[in-house]
Amino acid sequence: MSHGKIREDKTCLNCGYQVEERFCPHCGQENTERRQPFYFLFTHFVEDFTHYDGQFWGTVKNLLFKPGRLTNTYLEGKRQKFVPPVKLYIFVSFITFFLFALFPPFKINYGHTEKKEHDVTKTSTTKNQTVQNIVNGIEAEKLEVKDSAKIAELNQAQTYIQDSLKKGSFQEGLISTLDTDNKIADDSGFLGYKTQEEYDKGTANKKDIFSFINDPFAHKFFSLKEEGVKKGDILRNLIETSFHNLPKALFIYLPIFAFFLWIFHSKRKWWYFDHGIFTLHYFSFLLVSILILALLIKAAGSLAEYTFFPSLISLIIFAVSIYGLIYFFIAHRRVYKSHGVVSIIIGAIIFFLNLIAFTFLVTGLALVSFLMLH
Structure with missing residues (x-):
C-alpha cells in the first residue's frame, strides 16, 4: 500500500470522478499529491513490486513451495490475489541478472x-x-x-x-588445453583457408545454402586473427557476451516452451494462453532457483576455509537441484490434472523436447555472440 500524501481535493486527477477514499472507484488511480519527496521514487518502486499488503511475498512463497498453485489460481479468475505472471517474470528476471551483474556467478581467469x-x-x-x-x-x-x-x-x-x-x-x-595465453596461430584457417583473401577467392564460385552462415564467421575469424587477439580473451568475451544475451534467449524461448505444452494437451480444454501462464510461472521459478544456487555457490566459496559449512552448503545445493528437476513434473501434474503415470510420461517427453530445443537455442546464442565479439 502506497504511503503518498492524500490530496484534500476529492476530484480524481485522471478522470475527474469524485474520490471518497484513497483510490478512485472509476479508474482506480490513487488520489495522492502530484509532487512527492524524492525518496518516494524508490519507495514507490519497491511498493509497486512487493506490495506491503503481502501480495508479493505470498506470490514468492507459493511459487517456490507450491508448484502449480499460482497457475491454477490465475486460471480460476482470481487475478488480484497474487502478482500477475508477466509482471512477476519481468521483476524476477531483472533482479536475477542485476545481482549477477553485481556478483558474477563465475570468474574467468586465463592467466597462468x-x-x-x-x-x-x-x-x-x-x-x-x-x-x-x-x-x-x-x-x-x-x-x-x-x-x-x-x-x-x-x-x-x-x-x-x-x-x-x-x-x-x-x-x-x-x-592450458586451449592455449589461452597465445594468439590464433598464423597457420590456422577457416574451412582450409588461411586468410580472408584466400577465402573470398576460393568460395567466389562455390556459394551454397550454407554460405550465409560461413561468410560472416569467416570474416570474424580472420578479423580476430589479424588483430592478434588472444584465445583467452576471445573465450572470455564469448562467455560474457553469451551470458548477457541469456535474458533475451529465455524471453524468446517462452512461447516455444508453451508451444510444446500446447501440442501435448487437449485443444478444447486448454488454450495457448493457459500454457503461456504456466510457462511464465515455471520460468520465474527457474530464475529464482538459478539465483539461489548462484548465491549458495558464492557462499560455499567464501566459507571454503571452514570444515562444516562447505559440506552443508553442498548438501543444500544438491537438494535445491533435485527439487528444481522434479518441480516441473509436480506443477504439470497439479495444473493439467492428468493421471499420475500419464502425467509423468507426457511431462518427460515435453521436458526432453524442450531440453533439445533449448540446447539448439543456446548454441545459436553462442554463434551470435561470436559474431558480436570485438
Whole structure:
C-alpha cells in the first residue's frame, strides 16, 4: 500500500470522478499529491513490486513451495490475489541478472600465475625424466637382445620417442588445453583457408545454402586473427557476451516452451494462453532457483576455509537441484490434472523436447555472440 500524501481535493486527477477514499472507484488511480519527496521514487518502486499488503511475498512463497498453485489460481479468475505472471517474470528476471551483474556467478581467469607456471615446469621436467628413463631402458634391452629384427624394432621405437620428446608432444596437455595465453596461430584457417583473401577467392564460385552462415564467421575469424587477439580473451568475451544475451534467449524461448505444452494437451480444454501462464510461472521459478544456487555457490566459496559449512552448503545445493528437476513434473501434474503415470510420461517427453530445443537455442546464442565479439 502506497504511503503518498492524500490530496484534500476529492476530484480524481485522471478522470475527474469524485474520490471518497484513497483510490478512485472509476479508474482506480490513487488520489495522492502530484509532487512527492524524492525518496518516494524508490519507495514507490519497491511498493509497486512487493506490495506491503503481502501480495508479493505470498506470490514468492507459493511459487517456490507450491508448484502449480499460482497457475491454477490465475486460471480460476482470481487475478488480484497474487502478482500477475508477466509482471512477476519481468521483476524476477531483472533482479536475477542485476545481482549477477553485481556478483558474477563465475570468474574467468586465463592467466597462468607464477605458482602454476612453476607447477607446469616441475611436472614437465618429471615427465621428461620418465620418458628419458624409457629410452634408457630400451637401450639396455638392446644390449641383451641378439635378434637383429628385434633390435631394429627397438631402434625405431627409441628414435620415435626421442623425436617426440624433442618436439614436445609428450608435454601436450601440461599447458592450458586451449592455449589461452597465445594468439590464433598464423597457420590456422577457416574451412582450409588461411586468410580472408584466400577465402573470398576460393568460395567466389562455390556459394551454397550454407554460405550465409560461413561468410560472416569467416570474416570474424580472420578479423580476430589479424588483430592478434588472444584465445583467452576471445573465450572470455564469448562467455560474457553469451551470458548477457541469456535474458533475451529465455524471453524468446517462452512461447516455444508453451508451444510444446500446447501440442501435448487437449485443444478444447486448454488454450495457448493457459500454457503461456504456466510457462511464465515455471520460468520465474527457474530464475529464482538459478539465483539461489548462484548465491549458495558464492557462499560455499567464501566459507571454503571452514570444515562444516562447505559440506552443508553442498548438501543444500544438491537438494535445491533435485527439487528444481522434479518441480516441473509436480506443477504439470497439479495444473493439467492428468493421471499420475500419464502425467509423468507426457511431462518427460515435453521436458526432453524442450531440453533439445533449448540446447539448439543456446548454441545459436553462442554463434551470435561470436559474431558480436570485438
